[in-house]
Amino acid sequence: MTLLRWRCAVLALAAVLFAGSPARAQSTDARVQELERQVQELQAEIAALKGGSAGGDAGRLAELERRLEILAGEIEKMRIGEAAAAADESDYGLGPAASKVYRTERGLSIGGYGELLYQRFDDERDDGAASGRNDQFDLLRGILYFGYKWNDRWLFNTEIEYEHGGEEVALEFAYIDYLWRPQANFRAGLVLIPMGFINELHEPTVFLGANRPQIERVIIPSTWRENGFGLFGEAGPVSYRTYIVNGFDARGFTAGGLRNGRQNGSESKAEDFAWVGRLDFTGVPGLLVGGSAYVGNAGQDLTTPASGSVDVGTTLLEAHLEWRWRGLEFRALGVQADLDDVTALNAALGLTGNQSVGETLKGHYLQLGYDFLAGRGGERALIPYVRWEAFNTQDEVPAGFRANPANDVEILTAGLAFKPIEQLILKVDYQDVDNEAGTGIDQFNALLGYVF
């Protein structure tokens, strides 16, 4: 090969690298692969040329090698992307390292998850009476996530949720973030209430059990989202979130829990607001320990002729711990909710006898799983698991009312999860559901879940 041909080849390579619209039509990956192939061919041919070259060509060969190195460097930059740019002036008064986050590319990110759930209920309750429950096969959830980064500091995140085969459509969250600095960022919109494990992290591959822990449905009413604003950030091993949100609407509270008191961002009553905060410590790899608190009124201008305005002050305190070590994964969570003005609330809602909303709601659960395929290479996981949960949504009721023993519940869940790859999961389990009234209905569940 003549040096003229060498020059042509190198120039052609450079042209591909820096070309305009035709090259942009290719994906970056394809361009990088093609460039790598050509660089390797050049490198091999230079090596061959070196072997047979006379001394007079040594300088030219050195120049070609230099150009080859430049091209290899350009390929490296294309692979790494924007981080390959040289450090420049610091942005927004931050050091170059801290300001790097603001130089990331803009644009859209897409994700999602889904759950297909089969539930087979026992024909009999624990007391021998007919259960009356029909078995169910449900495309429980199909979620699409979209995130968009407008510029260096402003981004938008949303999840659109289709439940029960599309019968129900809702926004799971939709908020705007302003990224100020790692320790303090701002968020406003329809936000997930940062309590417990499930409410913020509920993709099916993230938790064990075909069904979510019942405590994180009736006391922490996942998926619990409200309109609000606040701060989030990290400092060393500690992360936090703190928001002001519209409060519950106590008109939805029942003897069975707080779930129907959620407003979900839909024309939310905003007479009462609440504060919620959460702290997590992750200083030891595999360990997460933290807690959260929610304080606010839920009356939303509820009045009774006897009491006038009813505030229904609502406080939730929650603590959680997760430990993951090798194939082991352990979770523990405890939560207590306390409500004020329940007598007046019951009067306003027409609730009598054992229908009273709980003055105190309590629950806790322990969960243990072990991946028998851990450490064998690959993504597959086979995790037998067991979860024990106990909760009472009428742990205390006001004087003049009585608790329904059916709301004092223990659930033992035992099952098996299999992940063929990290983003797919099959979970089968059996739930022994007991309550103090003897009306518990056991069930078998199978769930196919995916994330992308």
Next chain:
Amino acid sequence: MSSSRARRLAAALSLGLALLGGAAARPAFAKVFLTVEEALRLAFPGCEVTRRTAYLTPEQVRRARELSRGEVPSALVTSYAATRGGQPAGTAYFDTHRVRTLPETLMVVVDPQGKVARVEVISFREPEEYLPRGAWYEQFQSEALDRDLQLKRDIHPVTGATLTARATTNAVRRVLALHRVISEGGRP
């Protein structure tokens, strides 16, 4: 507001303030995003750093795949070898890979003994909720390329960032494998 309610409110606010106060007193935020230049300065302070390019043979690629137990997407490998006072101080590699649907770039620094010296996140295009927090990345320090360098063995998983944890572990294995193959070939 009832007195019990007031007490609970006060207790919760005190807890919140105390916890937030605790957070503010913690060490500085550890997770940073870096340019290549900044990352190399961080990894090799006071060192002379030389960029090197290795062109792997098909046999070397096969061997690297075997050692890493994963994909080796390219036969062209760029590394940054550092020396201090003429003595090797380590070699840095930049590995770009997909996490979920979007890429991240890590810097993996290999010490002269072939063990991991540090792992730094250079860029991360997934939502930052998928980025492991705290001391998670420190688990890789002093890890060698052996069967314990796996998620759920020496590397503890992290809930909510499993895909990032796996992608990171795979990247570290890939870098150590490439480093060994290149070193065996006589080029650092």
